[in-house]
Each structure stands twice: as structure tokens, then as C-alpha cells.
Amino acid sequence: MPGPSLDDHLLQTERLERLAEVWDLLPEDDQLLLEGKYILGQEDTELADMLGCKASSIRMKLTRARRRAFQLMNEEADHSL
Numbered sequence: 001m002p003g004p005s006l007d008d009h010l011l012q013t014e015r016l017e018r019l020a021e022v023w024d025l026l027p028e029d030d031q032l033l034l035e036g037k038y039i040l041g042q043e044d045t046e047l048a049d050m051l052g053c054k055a056s057s058i059r060m061k062l063t064r065a066r067r068r069a070f071q072l073m074n075e076e077a078d079h080s081l
Contacts, residue, residue: 022072030065
């Protein structure tokens with residue numbers, strides 16, 4: 001099975017660059033959640049302990065954090081046009 005195409009790689013790189021540009025605009029809890037889940041690979045229970053909430057609420061918190069991050073990334077992209 002072939003790896004990702006050059007276009008896929010460039011698109012992923014662009015997304016990561018846009019995320020880096022807006023990272024500091026995200027609420028601290030969003031940063032902790034996204035970093036813990038996607039960079040450090042932490043389980044939902046670990047994230048819940050870190051944030052002092054129930055593990056069952058982590059999925060919704062992650063959904064909202066991703067939504068805010070994408071919204072900021074899109075706003076940043078619109079302003080750079």
C-alpha cells in the first residue's frame with residue numbers, strides 16, 4: 001500500500017502550520033486536551049483526571065476543542081487572503 005501522496009503531505013503540513021498560528025488563541029483547557037490526546041496519546045481517563053472532570057465528558061470536550069481550533073484556523077486563513 002503506497003504512502004500518502006505529496007499533495008496529502010503538503011495539505012497536512014499546511015494544516016499544522018495554521019494550527020500553530022492559532023494555538024495561543026485557544027483556551028488553555030483546549031490546548032491541554034488536544035495536546036494530551038493527539039500529541040501525548042493520553043487516554044480519556046488520564047485527560048479527565050488532569051482536567052478534574054468525568055471521563056465520559058472528554059469526548060464532547062474534545063469535539064468542542066477541535067471545533068474551536070478549526071474555526072480559528074479558518075478565520076486565520078480568511079484574514080490572510
